Amino acid sequence: MRKINDPDALKRYMDAHRLSGLFDRKTERAMELFSFDRGEIICSSGDQLMHLFLLVEGRIKVYKVLPNGKSILIRFYNPLSTIGDLEMLSDIPARSTVESVNETCFIGISRQAMADTANEDPAFLRFIVKQLANKLDTFSNASSLNLLYPVETRFASYLVSITSDENGREQIEELKTSKLTEIAELLGTSYRHLNRVITQFARDGLVERKRGALFIKDLDRLRALSNGNLYS
Structure with a gap:
């Protein structure tokens, strides 16, 4: 993981995904830009996540490692998707492993910034609820695919x-x-x-x-x- 100190690039991503002006200014000021290499693990099951990530470029793969050591595919994510929303809101460790399929870029908000700013921002929380609803729908679809087809x-x-x-x-x-x-x-x-x-x-x-x-x-x-x- 690399932190990218480039406010102009951050703004371009915000504009490209229609995020600029959507959230409270305090929330936007807490946002940072990060990148991951192809094949790099973003988080593993059991990790305590320190950032909420919004995928703004590239593709990631989410899979679960079972007790017998085997893995099962959950889904792929494209922009604009979130990683760590459930973990941040519920204060639980990661339940799945997330891997960068190609070079990826994320807007990140640290755990501390979430507590200080984003969790008090109604627009941001509505955004997260929408993301969680989409995940629930796609997870149900992926579970049916793995079990029934x-x-x-x-x-x-x-x-x-x-x-x-x-x-x-x-x-x-x-x-x-x-x-x-x-x-x-x-x-x-x-x-x-x-x-x-x-x-x-x-x-x-x-x-x-x-x-x-x-x-x-x-x-x-x-x-x-x-x-x-x-x-x-």
């Missing part, structure tokens, strides 16, 4: 969730074949089963396996296969 649907949902609209036809770096064991674990299946699904997807023209990576070939059909259930 076959691996084919889960993997299609995973592919659609990590593929941006602009780059849907390009190589997905996260899907290098060396990562398939990790992805299988996140989706709650075995490497062999996932490999069979990928082989079938390739045979059906949905993906292409080449040079140690996967390419999306038919994003529309993957969306249809996901049945509208996404990890994002």
Whole structure:
């Protein structure tokens, strides 16, 4: 994690996400800018969070490590999303692990600033309540996806969730074949089963396996296969 001392950049992000003027001035003055590298862990389950983070650039992955050491994917987050809202308001440790998928940037508010300013700002609290409501809805959707749908649907949902609209036809770096064991674990299946699904997807023209990576070939059909259930 790196703190970015750049008021102009902070203002640009505030303006871009229509946050400027939304909150009390004391709350805005407490905001700082932070960045994380690709693959960097933002927080782990059990951590006591010292900042509330608002994702303003990049993408993050949220997953839970189970007692048996395996992981299960909860969802991906895009801007504008919050990390640490429940933990800050309830004073509990993090319940999940959050990882930066690519280079990410956050607006952060320290725990002390939350207590001194943001928690007294009605506009900010309304913003947080809206974020929590959205999380509850998407968490319910992700839980149903993990429990009730076959691996084919889960993997299609995973592919659609990590593929941006602009780059849907390009190589997905996260899907290098060396990562398939990790992805299988996140989706709650075995490497062999996932490999069979990928082989079938390739045979059906949905993906292409080449040079140690996967390419999306038919994003529309993957969306249809996901049945509208996404990890994002």
